[in-house]
Amino acid sequence: MIEVEALTKRFVVREGRFRRTRRTVEAVAGISFRVERGELLGYLGPNGAGKSTTVKMLTGILVPTSGHVRVAGLEPSRQRIQLARRIGAMFGQRVQLWWDLPLLDSFELLRHIYRVPAERYRASLARFREVLELDPFLSTPVRQLSLGQRIRGELTAAMLHEPELLFLDEPTIGLDVVAKQRVREFLADANRERGVTVLLTTHDLGDIERLCSRLLVIDHGRLIWDGGIDDLRARYGGERTLIVDLEEPAPPLAVDGARVERVDGPRQWLRFRGSAAELTARVAARARLVDLQVAEPDIEEIVRRIYSEA
Amino acid sequence: MADALLLYRRLIAAQVRSQLQYRASFALDIAGTTLITFIDFLAILVIFHNVPSLGSWSVHEVAFLYATSCIAFAFTDLVIGHLDEFPQLIRQGSFDVLLVRPRGTLFQVIASDLALRRLGKALQGAVVLAYALGGLDVSWTPGRVAMLALMIPAGAIVYGSVWVAGACIAFWTTEGGEVTNAFTYGGNFLTQYPIDIYGRWARRLLAYVVPMAFVAYFPALYVLDKPDPLLLPRVLQFLSPLVAVVAAALAGLIWRAAVRRYRSAGG
Numbered sequence: 143m144i145e146v147e148a149l150t151k152r153f154v155v156r157e158g159r160f161r162r163t164r165r166t167v168e169a170v171a172g173i174s175f176r177v178e179r180g181e182l183l184g185y186l187g188p189n190g191a192g193k194s195t196t197v198k199m200l201t202g203i204l205v206p207t208s209g210h211v212r213v214a215g216l217e218p219s220r221q222r223i224q225l226a227r228r229i230g231a232m233f234g235q236r237v238q239l240w241w242d243l244p245l246l247d248s249f250e251l252l253r254h255i256y257r258v259p260a261e262r263y264r265a266s267l268a269r270f271r272e273v274l275e276l277d278p279f280l281s282t283p284v285r286q287l288s289l290g291q292r293i294r295g296e297l298t299a300a301m302l303h304e305p306e307l308l309f310l311d312e313p314t315i316g317l318d319v320v321a322k323q324r325v326r327e328f329l330a331d332a333n334r335e336r337g338v339t340v341l342l343t344t345h346d347l348g349d350i351e352r353l354c355s356r357l358l359v360i361d362h363g364r365l366i367w368d369g370g371i372d373d374l375r376a377r378y379g380g381e382r383t384l385i386v387d388l389e390e391p392a393p394p395l396a397v398d399g400a401r402v403e404r405v406d407g408p409r410q411w412l413r414f415r416g417s418a419a420e421l422t423a424r425v426a427a428r429a430r431l432v433d434l435q436v437a438e439p440d441i442e443e444i445v446r447r448i449y450s451e452a
Numbered sequence: 453m454a455d456a457l458l459l460y461r462r463l464i465a466a467q468v469r470s471q472l473q474y475r476a477s478f479a480l481d482i483a484g485t486t487l488i489t490f491i492d493f494l495a496i497l498v499i500f501h502n503v504p505s506l507g508s509w510s511v512h513e514v515a516f517l518y519a520t521s522c523i524a525f526a527f528t529d530l531v532i533g534h535l536d537e538f539p540q541l542i543r544q545g546s547f548d549v550l551l552v553r554p555r556g557t558l559f560q561v562i563a564s565d566l567a568l569r570r571l572g573k574a575l576q577g578a579v580v581l582a583y584a585l586g587g588l589d590v591s592w593t594p595g596r597v598a599m600l601a602l603m604i605p606a607g608a609i610v611y612g613s614v615w616v617a618g619a620c621i622a623f624w625t626t627e628g629g630e631v632t633n634a635f636t637y638g639g640n641f642l643t644q645y646p647i648d649i650y651g652r653w654a655r656r657l658l659a660y661v662v663p664m665a666f667v668a669y670f671p672a673l674y675v676l677d678k679p680d681p682l683l684l685p686r687v688l689q690f691l692s693p694l695v696a697v698v699a700a701a702l703a704g705l706i707w708r709a710a711v712r713r714y715r716s717a718g719g
Contacts, residue, residue, distance in 0.1 A: 153717065
């Protein structure tokens with residue numbers, strides 16, 4: 143579905159107010175990856191790492207400086223219009239709906255912009271109305287919608303023409319827990335039931351953990367990880383954390399095979415590798431335990447570690 | 453083409469519906485614009501109250517220039533006046549949204565709004581045109597009628613082309629609005645007076661750099677059957693439609709180059 147080979151984008155930045163100097167910045171520095179039809183993958187990276195530049199090249203907004211890109215068999219920068227019919231895009235904070243018009247009017251206009259036949263439009267709109275529960279605000283002007291309602295509208299707008307491939311930039315940013323959950327379920331469904339390929343750029347690791355099976359991580363314009371989330375955990379997330387509640391506050395416990403990461407009153411956090419049972423026995427030999435739990439490393443922490451190693 | 457026109461109608465109809473939701477405010481808007489633009493014309497009347505003519509131009513002849521250029525400008529303003537807000541579109545990155553839709557970008561920008569309240573200016577122009585024609589003794593021939601009918605759309609296209617080309621500055625600076633206004637609003641102001649009252653340099657700029665003179669001055673010489681005070685070739689008086697076509701083509705090319713530049717430099 144997506145083929146990217148040594149893709150590079152350089153920008154010329156002009157600096158200084160009076161004496162202007164030119165500097166070339168490599169926003170994307172020769173990345174390569176492939177995405178198969180039906181994948182749902184996360185694209186992750188700190189601000190300015192080259193995430194949105196990559197997506198702009200994949201959608202035909204930006205012309206690459208060098209390298210090879212194919213999306214749905216097309217060359218995005220040359221075949222922007224043909225590609226636009228087959229992909230959907232939602233850019234988090236950028237409104238694609240008509241601000242002053244009722245939501246339904248926006249959909250109606252998009253139907254004509256994308257030349258969606260009337261029957262297919264009716265059928266897919268009916269589906270979105272049901273799944274995303276749009277009916278209560280379908281005739282409300284977009285500017286009066288809550289963020290959650292607007293995002294549901296934007297998702298519908300991006301998918302009314304039934305794209306094969308969906309680019310989503312921060313689709314859950316600013317949403318409350320319930321709304322986030324609804325959007326995630328919707329995306330998982332679209333991917334599973336309809337086979338839509340989804341590329342998700344996000345800062346929200348919850349999105350990634352719940353939705354994606356594969357993760358691309360970019361930093362300073364280079365891909366520093368391309369693989370499954372479980373592999374990532376296995377490689378970077380070997381250490382787990384044993385959280386113990388002691389009977390009374392104590393100095394950090396000195397036990398073999400673990401180091402204390404944090405102490406908060408009677409509670410201590412121990413990082414360890416290997417068996418939790420053996421470690422628990424060793425801790426119990428030194429202090430009286432009231433309670434304990436084992437925490438798996440979360441993606442957030444793993445990603446922090448990849449960044450610091452890269 | 454037919455499909456694009458149909459889509460344009462749909463997009464605009466939706467905008468107009470939403471503008472008409474507030475009928476009272478809309479009516480006030482139109483009335484306000486009509487009145488305010490009349491003040492422009494009052495200024496001309498005040499000048500003629502003090503002097504009998506400007507160069508060889510009588511008050512009714514100047515009113516004719518004023519009215520035709522005013523109506524042409526009003527149509528341009530109506531259809532693409534929102535290009536003034538184009539720099540914001542670029543700055544906020546909303547132009548990218550247009551690039552992921554299967555339609556031309558200029559088309560989408562133009563079809564994004566139609567500010568009906570600007571009809572006030574056209575209304576005012578029509579009233580002044582009636583005043584001008586009432587006071588003039590034009591010997592109407594089919595050619596003159598055709599020229600009057602053509603000069604207004606041709607003028608609107610010339611204004612529109614300058615406007616579009618000017619908006620392209622936003623692709624480079626993201627704040628081209630002010631520079632363009634010097635050409636469009638400024639140009640509109642200049643064409644309301646006969647150009648022979650301006651200096652040589654300004655005249656060249658008008659006739660050649662910004663072909664505004666073709667909006668009203670040259671065709672008016674023909675319609676009013678006036679000898680050209682500047683003694684320029686008579687053929688210029690018939691060139692307005694051609695100038696409009698050339699200007700539109702140039703503006704289209706400039707737009708394409710600007711979008712290409714935006715897509716390779718990333719705004």
